[in-house]
Amino acid sequence: MSQQRQARTTPAAPEQHAGTPVETVVGLVNDLLIPTASDDGLVVALADDTGHLRHIGGDRRAQSRIEEIGFAVGENWSQAQKGTNAPGTALLRGSALSVRREEHTRPEVHAFSCSAAPLVHPSTGAILGALDVTGGDAAGDPRCLALVRATAAAAARELSIQMRDASALDASRTPPSLPTLRLVHRGRPCLEAGGTSTPLTTRHTELLTVLATEPGGLTAGEIGALIYPEQTAAATVRVELLRLKRLLESIPGAPQLAGRPYRLTEPLAIDALEVVEHVGRGEYDLALDLYRGESAAAAESDRVSAMLQSASLALREAMLSDANPDTLLRYLELPEVEADPDPWQVALQVLPPRSAQRSVIVAHLETLRSSDIA
Template sequence: MPADDRVSVAYEAALSGDVASVRGQPGVRPLVAASWARSLRRGLDPDRPHTEVAITHADLVGQRSRSPLAAAMPVVRDLLVDAVADDGLIVALSDGFGRLLWVEGNRRVRDEVGRIGFVEGAVWREDVVGTNAPGTALATGRPVQVVGPEHFTRPVQAYSCAAAPVRDLASGRVLGVLDVTGGAPAASGVMLALVRASAAAVERELARLTRDDAGPHAGPRLGALGPTPTLRLPGSPAQRLSLRHAELLTLLAEGPGGSTADELAVLLAPGALSDVTVRAEISRLRRVAGPLLDGGRPYRLAVPLATDVAEVRARLASDDVGGALGAYPGPLLPRSVAPGVERLRAELEADVRSAVLRSADPDVVERWTARREGADDHAAWDRLARLSPPGSAAHARARGRLTLLDRALR
């Protein structure tokens, strides 16, 4: 039996509820079987991809301009778009949420896939559309090729696709997914290798641009959001910080007037530290931060220090909630138990959450519910249910999660 036929038989068996028998069946890759199982558990419709474009063109343009991937689009066009368009293929680049920000390439194929919802602005995560290369690459965090009948929804089975995540090399965070979609050429091993190489080239280009941004005229910047704190000094690439050094710089950035050793001791530890310990920590920090610290007392910064915390606040102040979410990769120094940091962490998360719950943009609310902080946020799921069109995938997902949360509360 041809390989495609074996996959089709296994696919129908999986849809009938016999998922267990599909695992290990000849011709069915474990990655595909696992993705089918996830798609079935989510109750996705195999006959229609429930893609949504709940975003205006103006908002799409804004998201593109804010995306770090925008700077790498010339590389994508040179390496992929120009190379594959004549072969009846298209190239898509999504953000880390799974939204297709750019879809370029062969015009005929773009029109064809547009009829199944593969268009700029649409979300093609696996939990929305089922097994597909860009969505499954985002779900698994690794390069994926999905060939014809391996797709979960039948209308997509006319196409093949190869995709690879694009990461920030400094932090490892997935920024988006690079994908090639079309006919038989997209199913080749050569195409998957080309996509992987192109994604790696994009990562290197973004890293180069980051180094250039850290030139002699760029000011110092503290990255304290998420699990890996970093400090970038003028003329140098970003360096990882110890948790204690990140705590000190965060507290000093929040109090530009300076803090005494006694004040820092109370802010740094639940039981307070000794003055001697604080002075020793500051001394070690000077070896890392150099001229960033003033030489006198009380302890203060010698020059302004930009922080990602301040960027999130600025975007919230200008009512750019989507931009604030994009600049908020995670809680402030999540491993810290310093009382001063815990207070700032709680305040910032509360500010972001409040802005999300006030937002009238269902995409913003859905992005919050997709995060760890929003996964069990009853108010956010309720807001998403109210904002999403009845019958849409987002509305159904929100109603289902509300049912689970209500059951758990009872």
């Protein structure tokens, strides 16, 4: 291997943003991708869940070329910031893809092709980051995309294990936080308690939502009326509650289910409600830290649906009326905002005239208008 083709990794410098610690899987990614990337004149990059690049390695000459277009550690390559590009679009869509030359939004990126895949938590479905290979036409080849997808899956598994271990260590050092029902983190609904995250079925999600918001307790009949769209026998509800009781008993630190009436023994926070509370206090960045989009499992009950809608609408109204440019750009990264022209139009109005993001926003609005015409 020539000197120019030797792998060079760039450690991520401390940043002001807070994202998933994807740089902890650099060793695994380097082992699987760097030899091939260096030989083919390509660059390998890891982005965290916010779109910020945390690691770049691969062919030295290729790294120098892409640094000229701002593809460097610490830069934000989310789709909201840079338009269509493989790592940013993979984060937004939650799926692997290739972007070839002129398919990029920004003209300065038209000389490059890239393939990227999201790092998806194997248990919760949460998007942890993105793995990208960038360079010439070889980077957009289907074989490259397949290799990136497989490496991303391996990296996601390793990162999820590291995050679990770190959570367990933190839990042993700090006072336990309030158990929380996660509904707006883009992955499957889950219960966070005792330093662990447990995926939930749709029915268990609905039951916990109702029980968390009714601390005084409810009968089986009352719970059934709130959850099931049609009248359901109380015996059926009791069976579901028994299953939930057994699940909660298996989760360290989780509130338990008591009977007569059915109620939780300890408070259970719900992230969707916390989002609304943060918005009400003008804490928009804290709200966006929690809100990453509604969970994949759609709720059937009116109460859960109303809660999710309240969080989404409260955040949207705040962004349209009171957000600063940086916060609004964060909001534009949400999947549900991609097809909503109003926030993009507001962003165009509030951004400084010389902002580099204006061209991305104009291009996105043109895409939305073209879609409406078609």
